[in-house]
Each structure stands twice: as structure tokens, then as C-alpha cells.
Amino acid sequence: MKKQVLVSVDRGETRVALLESTEGGDKRQKGGRGRGGRPRAGRAGEGYRVAELYFERRSNRSIVGNVYKGRVDNVLPGLEAAFVDIGLEKNGFLHVDELRLPGVKIARRGHGGSDAPKITDLIKPGDELVVQVTKDPLKTKGARLTMDLTIAGRYLVYAPKGEGVGVSKKIDDQERNRLRKEVKGLELHGGGAIVRTASRGAVREDFERELPYLFKLHEVLEQRAGEMQGPCMVFQEADLSVRVVRDIFSAEFERAIVDDPQQVQRLRSFFTRTAPELVDKVELWEESDPLFHAFDVESVIDGLISRRVDLPSGGYLMIDYAEALTVIDVNSGSFTGKGKQARLEDTITRTNLEAAEAVVNELRLRDIGGIIVIDFIDMARARNQREVLKTLRAKLAEDRTKTFTAEISKLGLVEMTRQNVTEGAREVITRACPICDGDGVIKSEETLAIEFERELREHASRAPEKAKAFLVRMHPAVVTEFTGLGAKVLHALEEATGRYFVFExxxxxxxxxxxxVMEGSIEAVQERAIPFQEGEEVLVQIVEPHMYNVDDAVAKVGGYVVSVMGGGRFVGEKKLVRIERAGRTSANAVLVGADALPPAGEGDADGEGDRPKRRRRRGGRGRRRSGDAPEATGTSAEDEGDAAAVEAGEGERTARDVVAPEPAEPDAAAAGEEEAPAVEAATDADGGDEPEAPSGTEGEDVVSSSVRRRTRGGRRSAASRAKRAAATDADETTAEPISSE
Structure with a gap:
């Protein structure tokens, strides 16, 4: 199988893509890509597909392979492990099996017996150890450490404290036997070595040329470890591009294409010391198109985020990530078999065979590690199960990462493990959603409205007697739950509390x-909350037809609903209107200027004209006697007249491109404020003849400290709130280590 390596270097990150030939130009790889599908490299890489992707950020570089001089921070006999401070945010984890001390033979876990030495007898807090990172810090866990140091080269991995020479199990038996003969008798200075998978075809001269380079690196490492005081880094592994090319570049690779001249020079310099025959295979990309665009790698990177991966015949995979494992579900989708004689078992088997190949492709692309459970579609025949499992293992043989696969269970599940070394491409390029915190679901608007109603009742019961009204600000989608359907929820809240509420x-x-944002007298809250006054002319965006009258339309200003008489023909346009009546939740308006309709006869300010007049309900909201609490059971004429407009706008988001005058501000002296902040257009409820303020509260209101609530995750920190406020305002008005390179 022919392969190519692409290296793209930017200011913030280095990206490496491994391309593999499609062996005869598999037609499934041609053209575009389905939802979550994987295209092959197009144009510049015809006949190749993207097999593996690697990312390394300047601010978050992998530390696997780095050597540190650390200080033991804590020894836990119950875990048979120690936590070692290596100078990072989290201490590294060192198990007793990974200890390598002079004159001490460590028995492996489960083979040592009762007389095996305890970790507390070997090391204690404060001891300095030279350790190497074998696994990057992941989530809440620190780096995994070992004292069995290794130094990687092109063909060999040199282990100064090791014994003998081993050969990679990824190499077939015949080639392994040949390589054993080639390395027999090599002088390793009392250490050990492992012949790498990339050594296929190598001869003894290649190994003898590389060993002095590895010995020199080890000599410098020991010298620096003796001179430096921990915790500190004494050896740094090569950067991503050198590391990947060193580990996978072999005779079957056609070329490595790099878009950065400095990186080309580094790769050529490395191969000059280790594999001169590969120097000419490193090429500089000098075309005008970006390298990853030319090979269509960018679309593959975009697909890493999708949960769904389409299969050639119409089936698909669903990939779900959990804390302890990754679950991959296989679905038949639109594939129902081929031909009139198609059988269910054959359809299922073909889908599973395609899924087995696609699963391995996704494991390599996304670098998924840990426990993996694959839910294949149930197959009745054992022969078909064996065929699917054989295909899965054959594809896994192409994966350089160590894996283990169990048999298919009675439930059709395959349990497997894959070595988890780094975070994986998906974790590097994404972050958890700030709204759901990675859960994938949030509480519905109805649920939040019920919770808010409960808290508003509690707040009203504790408020001072003079606070007769409250101005509440929340998201328009939740406001609609209070003000929609004739504001029934709002009226029930007012009846239960005996207070007056306006929503913004x-x-x-x-x-x-x-x-x-405000509590006080009814008049002061109304003056602050209602964005318009009768007779004002406002430029609004007409967003949708009226629900009950096709000739009329609805405009929205910050969630506040404006019913525009005769505006049905102007949906989607901005028009100048005059406010005829303004209430808590909505207003009625008419067009002005050339767009105005001719008089529609006698009618009220609601613009009802020749339409049947709505009957005023008795007991509606009218002027109340001084000191009476506002009734919540009655519905005013304006409530009924505006209910349709409210319902027409229910559940919609705010039209933000509306030009409207600043809402009237309450008298600062009467309100007791230095300056009333600007108020967005309100999505409130009710209107009509507003009640008078109870006696003793005329012109008087109490401004409460802002009551802020978050239903998930507890309260926000002050820094988080400050950061959010800043973003909202913008929208709205150690010693130098040596390197193995």
C-alpha cells in the first residue's frame, strides 16, 4: 500500500496527514462526501484517502517521550504508586512496575508473591527520579511516567536500562527472522534495543550508522540530569512533523510534502543523519493553493466533529463518547438489500462488513483510545459473525496503535481496547458547548419558565410592601412562556403574589x-419597561403575517410584539409605523406615510375597523382604588386584543435590526437611582387602563440589587460574569532542554 505524508505548518499549530492509496481507486472514495462521510484526497492526491490526522498546538504540545527530573511528592501504598512533581500543573503517576533502581529487581504485578518489595521501601517523598512520559495528561489525570527510559531513532529504540534486542510484532515472521540476524551482535553499551516497524528492509549498516547518534543523545541526557535540580525537563522529544515522519516513513512511502521551508530543512537534516536514502523524498509545497485544501484534507477535518459516519451502501455509524468508553452503533439506514431475492441476513452482513472497515478508519482518524464497544447488527449465522470479526481484525492490523479485540458477544457487541496515548484530534480542535457543558441537552423553555415562576413567587413574598411591581429580564424564548396564550401564566403569577410583573x-x-432589574411602584416600572408611547413613530422590521388577520402583520422589537394594521403585504421589509396603543406585552400600530391605508371606518385604536369588536370582559383590569393590589384573574380589552399578536410571535427570536427610539426612563430622583440604564424593548404582558399606584407609593419605587440565577452548575464566578458582560457589551451597543532532533 502506497502512502504519502502531508505536513502543514502554521503560526499556531502543526498538522500532519497520512494518506493511503485506495488500492485500485475505490469508486466509493470519488467525488464529494456524505454527511459525516470521508472523502478521499482529491485533485492533487488522486487515488488516496486520509487515514490518520495529527495536530500539535504551540500552546499544548504533546509531552510523550519527554524526560524529566522529578521529585516524589507522595507515595500511596494502597495504589502501589507514587505521584511525582515534574514541573507541570498536575503530578505524574508512577506505578511500582515502572520503577528501575540500581540493584533492585522489581517483580511485575501478580508475579511477585508476598515477598515482593513494597513501593514504600523503594522510594519516599522528596526523592529525585529521572522519569519519561509515556502518556499525555488526559482530562483530570496527570501524565503516566516510567523510569525505563527509551530514545527513539529511525530504525531502533534504544533502552539504556534494557536487556537484549526485540523486534516489532507488527512485522511478519519472515522479515522478523531476517532482522534478528541483522542486529545480532550489535554493541549496545550494556543496554537493550527494539527494532521498529519502520525497519522493514533495513540492513546492518543502517543500524550501525544510527547507534552512535542514539548513544550521543543518551550521554547528553545523563549529563544534564546530573547537573540540574528537579523538577525540570532534561530531554524534549522531537516535534510532531519529525516524530511522525521518523516513526512511519519507510520504503512504501512515496513522499513527504511540507509547506514550510524551515520544516523541510529540519526533516532533511534528520534523514541525513539517520536515513540518507529518504532525503530526496521530502518535498516543498510551492503551489498557490494551501496544501490541505489541494488534497481535500480540510473537509475530512470538519467531519471529525460529526457523530454520524455514512457507509457506502446507505447504512451509517453513530459514535458516542463517554467517560469510560466510546460506543459505536451500526445502523442499516436506507440500505434494504439489492435485488428482489435479497435476504435480511445478507443485508445485515453486508452492512456489518462495511461498518467493520469504517470503524477502524474512524478509530485511526479520530485517534480514539481506551475501551471501545461496537454494536453490530445482530447476525443469525456464526459464519457471518466470524467473517465480520475477521474483517475487523484485518483492518486493525494496519493500525500502528496497539489494540486488543474480543469475540462477538451474544448481544452482537464487540469489545476492544486501543492504546490511549494522546487526547485525539477531536479533543484538540473542539471544546465543550458552553450552554450544555457537553451534555448535549438543556432544559426546555417551559421547564425554565416553571422554575422561574417558582422563584419569582418566593422573591415577591420576601420583597418589601412598597415594592408593588417588578421588572424582570430574561431570554425572549422564556418570556413567551409567561406572555403567550393570553398571558395566562402571568395572570396566575400575579394572582398568587398580589404583585405586578413586567417582563423584558x-x-x-x-x-x-x-x-x-427593578422593583417599585407600578407607574415607575411601567414607565421604565414599556418601550413606546402612544403617538410615537418607529421604524420596525415586519417579520411575519398576523395569525388571525392576513391583512395585518407582526413586528418585534427585543421580543416586544407590535401588531401593524395593514402590514401583511410588507412582511420582510422595514416600515415606519405609528404606535396607537402600547401595553406590557404588545402594541398596536398603523403604517404612516405613503404606505398608510385609507380610513377603515369607525374603530378603536386596536385597528379593528370593520372587524367584529371583541367583547370586553367584566371584571377586567381597570383603574383600581388606591392601595389595592392588582388583580390577576381579569383580562383587559387590550389583553384580549393583543393576545393574537403575542401568540403570533410566540417562540420566535428577537428581530435585532430594528431602529427604535430609546424607551422613556423613569425620573431618577423619584426612582432613587443615579441614572436609569438603557432598557431593551420589553416583551411584557397586558396593557389597557393601567392601575393606579397604591396610596403611599405614588412616584416611589425601590431598585433591588440584581437577582441573577443559573439553574445548572451553581452560581457563576465574578470573573466569569465580568467576561460575559464584556462580550455582551461588545455585541450590544525552566532550563532549556535538549531535543532529539
Whole structure:
């Protein structure tokens, strides 16, 4: 199988792609890609597909292979392990099996018997050890460490504290026997070595040329470890491009294409010392198109985020990541078999065979490690199960990462493990969603409205008697739950509390937060909250037809609904309107200027004209006697007139491109504020004849400290709130280590 390596170097990161030939130009790889599908490299890489991807950020470089001089921080006999401070944020984990001490023979776990030495007898807190990282820190875990140091070269891995010479098990038996003869009798200075998989075809001269280079690196490493005081790094592994090319570049590789001249020079310099025959295979990309675009690698990177991966015949995979394992589900999708004689068992078997190949491709592309469970479609015949498992293991043989696969269980599941060394490409290029924190679901608007209603009732019960009204700010989608359907929820809240509520929509707030921005007299809250006054002319964006009258339309300003009489023919346009009536949740308006309709006859300010007048319900909201709490059971004429407009806009987001005058601010002296902040257009409820303020509270209101709530994850920190506020405001107005290179 022919292979190519692409290396793209940017300011912030280095990316490496391994391409493999499709062996005869598999037609499935041609053209574009399905949802989550994997295209082959196009144009410049015709006949190749992207097999593996590696990312290394300047700010988050892999430390696997680095050697540190660390200090033992804690020894835990119950875990038979120690935690070692190597100068990183988290201590490294060193198991007793990984200890290598002069004159001490460590028995492997399960083979030592009761007389095996305890870790507390071997090391103690404060001891300095020279250790090497074998596994990067992952999530909450620190780096995995070993004292069995190794130095990797082109053909050999030199182990100064090892014994004998081993040959990679990835090499076939015949080639392994030949390589054993080639390395027999090599002088290793009392250490050991491993012949790498990339050594296929190598001869003794190749090994003899590389050994002095490895001996020199080890000599410098020991010298620096003796001179430096821990915790510190004494040896740094090569960067990503050198590391990948060193580990996988062999005779079957056609070329390595690099888009950075300095990186080309580094690779050529490395091969000059280790494998001169490969120097000419390193090429500089000098075309105008970016390297990864020319080979269509960018679209493959985009597909790493998708959970779904399509199969050639119409089936698909669903990949789900959990803390302890990764689950891959196989589905038949639209594939129902071929031909009239197609049988269910054959359809299932073909889907599973395609899935077995695709699963291994995804494991390599995404660098998925740990426990992996594959849920194949149940097959009735044992022969078909064996065929699927054989295909899976054959594809896994192409994977350089160590794997172990169990048999297919009675439930059709295959359990396997894959060595987990790095975070993987998906974790490098993504982060958890800030809304759901990676859970994938959030509470619905209805759930949040019920929770907010409960907290508003509690807040109203503790508020001072003079606080007759509250201005509440929350996301418009949650406001709609209070003000929709005739504002039934709002009226029930007011009836239960005996207080008056006005809601203000703000897109900047997350769904699960609300603020009480003002509390005081009814008049002061109304003056602050209602964005328009009767007679004002406002330029609005008409967003949708009216639900009950096709001639009318609905505009929205910050979630506040404006019913525009005769605006049905202007949906999607900006028009100048005059506010005829403004209430808590909505307003009625008419077009002005050339777009205005001729008089529609006698009618009220709702613009009802010749339409049947809505009957005013008795007991509706009217002027109340001084000191009476506002009733919540009645519905005013304006409530009924505006209910349709509210319902027409229910569940919609705010139209943000509306030009509207600044809402009236309350008298600062009366409100007791230095300056009333600008208020977004309100999505409130009710209107009509507003009630008078109870006696003793006229012109008087109390501004509460902002009550802020988050239903998930507890309260936000002050720094987090400051960061969010800054973003909202913008929207709205050690010693130098040696290197193995």
C-alpha cells in the first residue's frame, strides 16, 4: 500500500496527514462526501484517502517521550504508586512496575508473591527520579511516567536500562527472522534495543550508522540530569512533523510534502543523519493553493466533529463518547438489500462488513483510545459473525496503535481496547458547548419558565410592601412562556403574589438565567419597561403575517410584539409605523406615510375597523382604588386584543435590526437611582387602563440589587460574569532542554 505524508505548518499549530492509496481507486472514495462521510484526497492526491490526522498546538504540545527530573511528592501504598512533581500543573503517576533502581529487581504485578518489595521501601517523598512520559495528561489525570527510559531513532529504540534486542510484532515472521540476524551482535553499551516497524528492509549498516547518534543523545541526557535540580525537563522529544515522519516513513512511502521551508530543512537534516536514502523524498509545497485544501484534507477535518459516519451502501455509524468508553452503533439506514431475492441476513452482513472497515478508519482518524464497544447488527449465522470479526481484525492490523479485540458477544457487541496515548484530534480542535457543558441537552423553555415562576413567587413574598411591581429580564424564548396564550401564566403569577410583573426580553441572557432589574411602584416600572408611547413613530422590521388577520402583520422589537394594521403585504421589509396603543406585552400600530391605508371606518385604536369588536370582559383590569393590589384573574380589552399578536410571535427570536427610539426612563430622583440604564424593548404582558399606584407609593419605587440565577452548575464566578458582560457589551451597543532532533 502506497502512502504519502502531508505536513502543514502554521503560526499556531502543526498538522500532519497520512494518506493511503485506495488500492485500485475505490469508486466509493470519488467525488464529494456524505454527511459525516470521508472523502478521499482529491485533485492533487488522486487515488488516496486520509487515514490518520495529527495536530500539535504551540500552546499544548504533546509531552510523550519527554524526560524529566522529578521529585516524589507522595507515595500511596494502597495504589502501589507514587505521584511525582515534574514541573507541570498536575503530578505524574508512577506505578511500582515502572520503577528501575540500581540493584533492585522489581517483580511485575501478580508475579511477585508476598515477598515482593513494597513501593514504600523503594522510594519516599522528596526523592529525585529521572522519569519519561509515556502518556499525555488526559482530562483530570496527570501524565503516566516510567523510569525505563527509551530514545527513539529511525530504525531502533534504544533502552539504556534494557536487556537484549526485540523486534516489532507488527512485522511478519519472515522479515522478523531476517532482522534478528541483522542486529545480532550489535554493541549496545550494556543496554537493550527494539527494532521498529519502520525497519522493514533495513540492513546492518543502517543500524550501525544510527547507534552512535542514539548513544550521543543518551550521554547528553545523563549529563544534564546530573547537573540540574528537579523538577525540570532534561530531554524534549522531537516535534510532531519529525516524530511522525521518523516513526512511519519507510520504503512504501512515496513522499513527504511540507509547506514550510524551515520544516523541510529540519526533516532533511534528520534523514541525513539517520536515513540518507529518504532525503530526496521530502518535498516543498510551492503551489498557490494551501496544501490541505489541494488534497481535500480540510473537509475530512470538519467531519471529525460529526457523530454520524455514512457507509457506502446507505447504512451509517453513530459514535458516542463517554467517560469510560466510546460506543459505536451500526445502523442499516436506507440500505434494504439489492435485488428482489435479497435476504435480511445478507443485508445485515453486508452492512456489518462495511461498518467493520469504517470503524477502524474512524478509530485511526479520530485517534480514539481506551475501551471501545461496537454494536453490530445482530447476525443469525456464526459464519457471518466470524467473517465480520475477521474483517475487523484485518483492518486493525494496519493500525500502528496497539489494540486488543474480543469475540462477538451474544448481544452482537464487540469489545476492544486501543492504546490511549494522546487526547485525539477531536479533543484538540473542539471544546465543550458552553450552554450544555457537553451534555448535549438543556432544559426546555417551559421547564425554565416553571422554575422561574417558582422563584419569582418566593422573591415577591420576601420583597418589601412598597415594592408593588417588578421588572424582570430574561431570554425572549422564556418570556413567551409567561406572555403567550393570553398571558395566562402571568395572570396566575400575579394572582398568587398580589404583585405586578413586567417582563423584558434580552437575547444576551442565557436561557437559564433571569434578572430582576427593578422593583417599585407600578407607574415607575411601567414607565421604565414599556418601550413606546402612544403617538410615537418607529421604524420596525415586519417579520411575519398576523395569525388571525392576513391583512395585518407582526413586528418585534427585543421580543416586544407590535401588531401593524395593514402590514401583511410588507412582511420582510422595514416600515415606519405609528404606535396607537402600547401595553406590557404588545402594541398596536398603523403604517404612516405613503404606505398608510385609507380610513377603515369607525374603530378603536386596536385597528379593528370593520372587524367584529371583541367583547370586553367584566371584571377586567381597570383603574383600581388606591392601595389595592392588582388583580390577576381579569383580562383587559387590550389583553384580549393583543393576545393574537403575542401568540403570533410566540417562540420566535428577537428581530435585532430594528431602529427604535430609546424607551422613556423613569425620573431618577423619584426612582432613587443615579441614572436609569438603557432598557431593551420589553416583551411584557397586558396593557389597557393601567392601575393606579397604591396610596403611599405614588412616584416611589425601590431598585433591588440584581437577582441573577443559573439553574445548572451553581452560581457563576465574578470573573466569569465580568467576561460575559464584556462580550455582551461588545455585541450590544525552566532550563532549556535538549531535543532529539
Amino acid at each position: 426580553g434580552s437575547e444576551r441572557l442565557p436561557l437559564d438565567e433571569f434578572e430582576i
